[in-house]
Amino acid sequence: MTPRRRLRRAALTGAGLAVAALFVAPYVVMLLDALKPAAELRASPPRFLPRAWQPGNFLDVVRDPVFRSALRVSVTVALVSTLLAVAAAIPAAYHTARHRFRGRSAFLFLVLVTQMFSPTTLVVGLYREFFELGLVNTSAALILTNAAFNLAFAVWILRAFFASIPRELEEAAEVDGCSRLGALVRVVLPLARPAIVTAAIFAFIAAWNEYIVALTLMTDADTKPITVALTSYVTAYVQHWNLLFAASILAIVPVIVLFALIEPYLVSGLTAGSVK
């Protein structure tokens, strides 16, 4: 290795570490503050490291019934809506990838347009819809909304992947005596596993982090998911920043783990999705 090259590597590593530090710094502040007793957050001048480490904050949060019910709601909503979205997306994506039918491009365009109707714009309409159905304050409302919103993205990713699987593989399976459905289940789905996992993790994360629909539809304390329940630690009346941060860390960690799992697929998945 030439000295010039070595210098370049060192510079890149340095820049990379600086970038990493910049991105993580706010969350490190959060973690450190989550480990402080309440009084230390109000110390002046502020310190970054806790004077008295108080990991008990995390126990307080885990024991808090509000957090527990919120965790239950979040897990249920994220899991069920992900299952629904992926289960609906697989046939839709497979069909649009393998067959040309009237309105196919219109259908795909419509799927993209639904991305433009973000939940925020639709929240008024959604509220009225679920109000009329009597589903305000039920997990079902959140599950349906999240499944519907994540469906579009899942279809988009899966379609590109299905389209890239050679048709001959299925035909070979059919020659060997497989039914169409059998070929789909035994040949296509196993091959598409990375795409399905990616779509599912994206759907799960989106549902886990969803805020505005939950803020609007879930007004009872025991029906709120984590994102909404968290904010009750710091309001105009109570300011438990350390507990808020401890709860936030607990809410973020599973998502980071999921993301780390799909990181290798992230780049190829987005490439597939961006090429029509």
Add this chain to the structure above:
Amino acid sequence: MYPAVELLRASVSRYSITGLYQGAVGGLNYRRLVEQDALPTVVANTLMWVIAVVGVTVVISLVLAQLLDASFPGRRVVRWAVIVPWAASLIITAKLFVWVYDYYFGALNHVLTALRLAEPVDWLGNDATVMGSMIAVGVFVSLPFTTYVLLAGLATIPGDVYEAARLDGASAWQTYRSVTLPLLGPALLVATVLNLIYVFNSFPIVWTLNDRNPGFGHDTMVTYMYKVAFKSALRDVGLAAAVGVLNLVLVLLAVVVYLRTVRWQDAQA
């Protein structure tokens, strides 16, 4: 699609404060919306918010994607770090920044005064700084996704075009301008359009960081809509639906204008 239809229907209807449907009113909600004193401010805020966040995000992401595409020891860790703001829910990041920006106890003022760079600033309480502070957070949370889309774009560029450029004696900057950027076009397009839509509709950041300030002085369309529908004295679902429709029209308009400009540039080149 039902909520979208319901949104349109609500925008031409009147509702009581408790949400009871009181019949159609035609264009009245739109006329009332135009008469709202806050509307020009809110629209101006929205445009500034969208243009600043998307513009800055794309520029920084181009640099970041280039860095993360190069190979160096520890790249994997850096890529993980960049994902963190994407993984954390927006509301958590927004709350965190309320604390970081805090006048008395926030880390930002602490760092600034420790380095003797500036006097403490009340970032979120001062009319002059609140918009800039929100934009900074908006950029921060938009960077990971944009960077990854661009990284995906870079991954599709075959290595031999770089080889060819090198043999032709192009400098690094020349290669970047005339080889990388044009080939990155499709990814850049996807990244910008998706960002445009997300940032237009972004709710939690402005909602949380602007929480303490009364009135609509720093609201964007979506937070304004939410306040009109559920929080302010107005409690007016019909009027809010009209805001929602206006917002949708603006998003579509922005996307179309952007696509047109890009096509136009393509035709020129």
